Amino acid sequence: MRLLIATGYLVACLLWIYGPASSDQTDGIWWLVALGLLQPAFGALVGRWWAVPVPIALVPMSIPAGSGSGELPLWFGVMFLAAFAAPLVLGGVVARKLGAYYVRRNESRYVAVAGICIAVGLVALGAFLGLSSGRSAGFRGNSTVSEAKQFRGFPVFYAGRDVNGYELAMVRRQSLGPMRKDQESFGFTYGTCEGGNDACNFPVEISNEPACSRNLAMYGPLSPVPHRARLRGAPAAFFEGGSRIEIQTGTTTVVIFAFSRREALEVARNLRGVNTPVGIGQVLPLPAPGALQGKVPCPG
Numbered sequence: 001m002r003l004l005i006a007t008g009y010l011v012a013c014l015l016w017i018y019g020p021a022s023s024d025q026t027d028g029i030w031w032l033v034a035l036g037l038l039q040p041a042f043g044a045l046v047g048r049w050w051a052v053p054v055p056i057a058l059v060p061m062s063i064p065a066g067s068g069s070g071e072l073p074l075w076f077g078v079m080f081l082a083a084f085a086a087p088l089v090l091g092g093v094v095a096r097k098l099g100a101y102y103v104r105r106n107e108s109r110y111v112a113v114a115g116i117c118i119a120v121g122l123v124a125l126g127a128f129l130g131l132s133s134g135r136s137a138g139f140r141g142n143s144t145v146s147e148a149k150q151f152r153g154f155p156v157f158y159a160g161r162d163v164n165g166y167e168l169a170m171v172r173r174q175s176l177g178p179m180r181k182d183q184e185s186f187g188f189t190y191g192t193c194e195g196g197n198d199a200c201n202f203p204v205e206i207s208n209e210p211a212c213s214r215n216l217a218m219y220g221p222l223s224p225v226p227h228r229a230r231l232r233g234a235p236a237a238f239f240e241g242g243s244r245i246e247i248q249t250g251t252t253t254v255v256i257f258a259f260s261r262r263e264a265l266e267v268a269r270n271l272r273g274v275n276t277p278v279g280i281g282q283v284l285p286l287p288a289p290g291a292l293q294g295k296v297p298c299p300g
Helices: 002-018 029-046 054-061 074-105 109-137 145-150 261-269
Strands: 166-177 183-190 204-210 227-231 234-239 244-249 252-257
Touching (some): 054 074, 204 261, 234 261, 244 261
Antiparallel strands (some): 166 183, 183 204, 204 252, 234 244
16 A cells, blocks of 8 residues: 555656646646645655655656756756655654554653644645745746846846847846855846746746856756857857757856747847946857856855
8 A cells, every 4th residue: 555655656746747847837836835745745644764765766757857848957856856855755754653653552642742733834834835936936026127237246138128029027136046056147038928827938038147057068968958059259059949048158158048949049149238348249258267167156
């Protein structure tokens, strides 16, 4: 029975990995809430210590999924999530064992209360993590072009107030997290999100990230294959049929997302500096020494 539960757990997680996660529809709150609740529930149902490392098994299982529609391989994100899932599974196992102890001994109400509190706490934690992640993934601007002009961490580029017929919709400044050296990015989003929910794509997005945390050298054998090129004098690479372009200039990696190669190239042609004196059509500065290998100091 326990092996059947473990199999069901893996199947449920793989359905998420090869479904919403691989099609960039993981921004909705309910998927994340469900995943958060699943972890302690799985640990409590199995009630054995071997259940704790089971989430790690999802990492090699997710390698065939490639990069989906994201920037990094899906297995990389699954590995990060497994680090949070394993402690939640462990909590579920502990709650189950505390409950079993009380049933056997039937002599300590405090143990039963502790087990119930742990179980409820884990469920609440799972729901909180899901809600927090879902809300943070929503498309909301939290910055302005004026703020980007004052930013001194690394050169920032955008395509002006409109590009490809789409107006600038929002500017986002966000943390990239510990897996990306706790750096931050400046993003510019154009157009509207068809469907009006968090699980859709905008026509044009431009992300500016420091070369120390994102560079063309980071793509290994299990990553998407970059098709190298030069754009406006700077080294670049096409991904996903050309709908994503990464350009390395100065100490910045500019990432362009569009619906097609033609549209992405048009965005690249319209890039201009926000906090650096580079105009439309001008040659972009060459990467700083070591930037292509990610061997430049991180800002801050």
